[in-house]
Amino acid sequence: MEIDIQLTAAPFPWRCPPPSGASHGAWVEFRGIVRGEEKGAPIAALDYEAYVPMAEREMRRIIEEIAQRQPCLAVHVIHRIGTVLAGEPAVYVGIAGRHRMEAFAFLDEFMVRLKQDVPIWKQRALTSAQLRKAKLGRTEGGAPTGRRSRPATTRGVPKAAPPAAAAEVLALLRQLCRPLKPERVPLADALGRVLRKTARAPEDQPAFDRSSVDGYAVRLVDSTSAFRIVDEIRAGDWKPRALRQGQAVRIATGAAAPSEDLRVVMKEDAEVRGDTLTLLRREAHRNLRFRGEDARLGQELIAAGTVLQPGSLALLASLGCAEPLVTRLPRVLHLATGNELVSPDQKPGRGQIRDSNSTLVRAFLAPRGIAPLQRRVTEDQASVKAELDRARLEFDLLLISGGASVGDHDFTRGLLEEAGFAIHVSKTTARPGKPLIVARRGRTLAFGLPGNPLAHYVCLNLFVSTALDAWAGRPDPGLFHTGTLAADLTGADPARETFWPAEWRLEQGQVALTPLPWRSSGDLTSLAKANALIRVAPGTKGLARGCQIEFARAERIA
Template identity: 55%
Template sequence: MAHDLFSNIMQKDAPTTSEWEAEAACRQIAALCPPLDAEHVPLSQALGRRLRETVRATEDLPPFDRSAMDGYAIRHNDPATRFTVVDRLRAGDWRPRPLQPGQAVAIATGAALPDTGLQVVPRELVREEGDTIELLERPRDDHIRHRGDDARAGDVLVPEGTLLQPGTLALLASLGHARPRVTRRPVVWHLVTGNELVPPEQSPGPGQIRDSNSLLVRTFLEARGIPPAQWRLPEDETAMRELLQPLGTGTVAVDLLLVSGGASVGPHDFTRRILEECGYEIVISRVRARPGRPLIVARRGSSLAFGLPGNPLAHFVCLHLYVNSALRAWDGAPHSTPAWFTGRLAHGLHTEPGRYPTFWPARWTFDAEGRAEVQPLRWQSSGDLTPLATANALLRLPARPAASAAGSPVSFLPLHLEP
């Protein structure tokens, strides 16, 4: 059944010459953010960091022949069926010795082989009688992990640009590469402005609302390993000017400044003016998209500032499209701008004519055939937080009348790789 309950969202304002298409804005933002400097960090702090060096094997892996099974090592060409056990080796033991015909060594998984030219007979293929074993069956495989099977000295194991995940870190640990060289994290300041805002734990008075943007921004950044410095300010131009004064004088180095609220052109919207006073050059002041049209992007040297529209759903969209493009470019990601996927519409969707593309909160999952299915979520305005309870994607709708039936192809940005 077609859904027409979203028609109040599409706007009909005429675009101005200063407006940027959303994708062009993302590309411009990424171009302003070359990769940040690199630093060496302990492995315990490297999760999710971008590697800025190539890691090679410093020795053959494994560095010695070792048993792949719990069993008994015997000479590969020994025709005997009964063997005398002359030693017992556990992982970590190192007792090289030549094996004579009719001799065997009990060996644990991972233990170093005592000699060359051996094979390991799994324990379940022998009958044990004290220090004597009898082969019930001779295996075809040698059940040995040979030196250099995994990699040879000098082989590239982790290429530069790799995002360090748990498995990557485990490999680096096994190599003794304890302080990888990675992209440093950006220094981020976040200011929330508004006389109407109170902390989440406080009951709002008449005309007040609880501040959700501080937590939205903090968790968005911390999910990327970036702990921001945050302030909640009244709607006071002097207070913001005093706080940002160290940025203007250069006494404090901040890579990214986020200002929530004050990005529009009303009498109390002073973000643009103060950024310019601090030496920032305005690059973008509007984008041709909803929500989040009055977006300010400014630069000062190598640092960047965003004036984000105060409504939380607009915040959500701007963070995942524009701010994330900056963060990924600074990190050195191979593709910093949003990567759009094609899915199928879960149910019918009808929108009214509008001049602006819309980034619609949505939920994606897999259907029974393993194809991406996208469900548009109901929302009333850019101040509506309710769809964010389950949103894990943004659905990209073009700036034209559209009535799409269930199953129609749609473009979406997954915010999580798993639905």
């Protein structure tokens, strides 16, 4: 039976050719047309959505199942997805059978099952006005570029979007951040980068049979007890020769064997006088490392997507890959806003504080090899706007640390909108970090980070690190691990999902997490030990010692 299934966004022709074949007695076709009205009201189009891989699979399964009871010769199915205008066919089914009754029955049953089980949905009906608007939206297309005239919000994202759950923000970031372009860098600069092209063995490893001991090569099958030594091979020599019965060659560890079908007698198992070799012992072991024993020519050695570590870098060096293809690093601009900030080497005046977020951001990015451009700016529109204009094209990531002053969130948001950024997230339900902003303009992704250091720490390690991972092209291993709570955790806000600062360590082979003292997001002292965040689900006030919890590891050195 011939089966052909297509899901397509393009209109398909009214005439579909029947399959060729001598035994077809019937070719039955059906087209399902979008009606021009729904529930009495005129409509211009329907939007269809499908879970494409499953829809195809499910249709095939249904066809094969019906065919067991109701044989037929060929089935062609086309289903439209996306917008289908009224009067156009949304679905086409053609059945070839030996006789018409079989084909009609097949068609009927297939349509019934399609409407029951195949994951395709009519999303919504569009009026002609909506259709015009949708078409307009499509032709504008692409990523929003910097438009100053109107404060941009992404199409479809309402201005007062409800707070997003942490999982939603993470999913959004993975969607927004596609892997950055790859580049070639010398091995010395490739540590921690993501390999983009799978490294394969350029030849067999080892490339020739080599001795694994110092000794004497003799034929594999040779019952002689006294051999004549006819040559000597050192590591680096290349001296192919065939050995005859009774001949031996002195060979060093790592040296290339002179031919195949040999074995190497360890020098401890032999006695040598002049050029005569007498075997003291016969061992079964051949004492050779064979060609291709470690890897075969073309064998995958380091998969694309691997984060390069010292070991994998050494392997690349041995393969002769001196400039591996890796993801380029994102360019990062960090603005710390706030009138109350002074640098760490200054003594703050009354009401002022030292800027710790700039140090946190720089140190957070350092293990990834990213050095951000950092600016401390006062909270006035003009100076921040000047910096934002710099970020127009040069930067992939813009981090804005809000000042601790009242209204910093609205200030950052207003600035980003003014500069043409589309706001995707303006609040999360997660604690700390509620006033998080995620925005985008062209290629630049922006985060508005709440000003206090602990919220900063959490947002960097959850959200910014997810964006960086997605950009790097790391496979998504999931942010959270499972561990055991080493002390009671109390005082969580049951109304919100909380990411609690913690210290994780290995205790008798188990991951143990100690929650750190934390009263408000302004607390700094828990940062002294924090290296993890415990996820406390909403509805939870506290967690007892010994229970299994989810945690995310914080960015760290080594």
